[in-house]
Amino acid sequence: MQVMLVEDNEMLAAAVVKALRTAGFSVNHISRGDQALAALKTSKPDILVLDLGLPGMDGLEVLRGARRQQFSNPVLILTARDKTQDKVAGLDSGADDYLAKPFEMDELLARLRALERRLGSVKSKNIVIDEVDLDTHSYEVSVAGEPLGLSRREYMLLKALMESAGKVQTRDILDSKLYGWGEEVSSNTVEVHIHNLRKKLPAGFIQTVRGLGYVVKKGGGAA
Ligand code: CA
Numbered sequence: 001m002q003v004m005l006v007e008d009n010e011m012l013a014a015a016v017v018k019a020l021r022t023a024g025f026s027v028n029h030i031s032r033g034d035q036a037l038a039a040l041k042t043s044k045p046d047i048l049v050l051d052l053g054l055p056g057m058d059g060l061e062v063l064r065g066a067r068r069q070q071f072s073n074p075v076l077i078l079t080a081r082d083k084t085q086d087k088v089a090g091l092d093s094g095a096d097d098y099l100a101k102p103f104e105m106d107e108l109l110a111r112l113r114a115l116e117r118r119l120g121s122v123k124s125k126n127i128v129i130d131e132v133d134l135d136t137h138s139y140e141v142s143v144a145g146e147p148l149g150l151s152r153r154e155y156m157l158l159k160a161l162m163e164s165a166g167k168v169q170t171r172d173i174l175d176s177k178l179y180g181w182g183e184e185v186s187s188n189t190v191e192v193h194i195h196n197l198r199k200k201l202p203a204g205f206i207q208t209v210r211g212l213g214y215v216v217k218k219g220g221g222a223a
Contacts, residue, residue, distance in 0.1 A: 003049055004040070005030070006032075007031065007054075008055055015105070036054075040071050047119070051078050066094075076111060077099070078103075153193055171190055
């Protein structure tokens with residue numbers, strides 16, 4: 001589960017990032033509103049956790065902009081403004097939930113799990129491209145019905161590529177999926193995992209886009 005946290009209080013952000021990673025979420029932290037909206041053009045986190053008072057662009061503007069950009073995943077607003085009017089404005093702008101600061105980390109985690117369940121119930125459980133079937137609930141991947149034994153990191157990379165089929169995923173994007181697990185990523189980690197994935201997948205399933213990154217396309221395999 002990928003979470004984008006937009007929060008300009010660095011101490012609070014560090015605490016939230018740590019708690020979410022410990023709970024198994026993958027977290028990308030951004031401090032400025034304008035940068036968050038720009039990032040949402042290229043990446044689609046499963047859940048957006050958004051502060052309202054932000055440098056660059058107000059959180060409510062980020063939220064409206066994200067919804068205009070067709071970002072449809074759950075948004076949880078996290079803010080010191082606990083007045084009713086701010087809550088109403090947030091929900092009217094497309095937020096799914098609201099948590100007033102200060103909050104207990106356990107409550108944030110519980111709310112994220114609730115949003116995750118809601119997301120899971122609307123999202124299709126399987127991503128199927130050609131013969132490759134990725135089950136996002138059981139974390140199993142099969143090719144023409146034959147299960148593949150993938151490591152957790154191979155699974156994360158393949159899921160990222162299949163979720164964005166037809167769109168090139170840059171090395172940086174793929175790196176961030178691995179970083180999200182709180183692990184050290186060396187400069188060639190993505191290449192190593194892609195190399196290993198290719199040995200297990202149909203020929204040509206993961207294509208290299210020179211100087212950019214990798215892409216998976218429907219019907220793109222060498223066949
Ligand atoms: Ca703030």
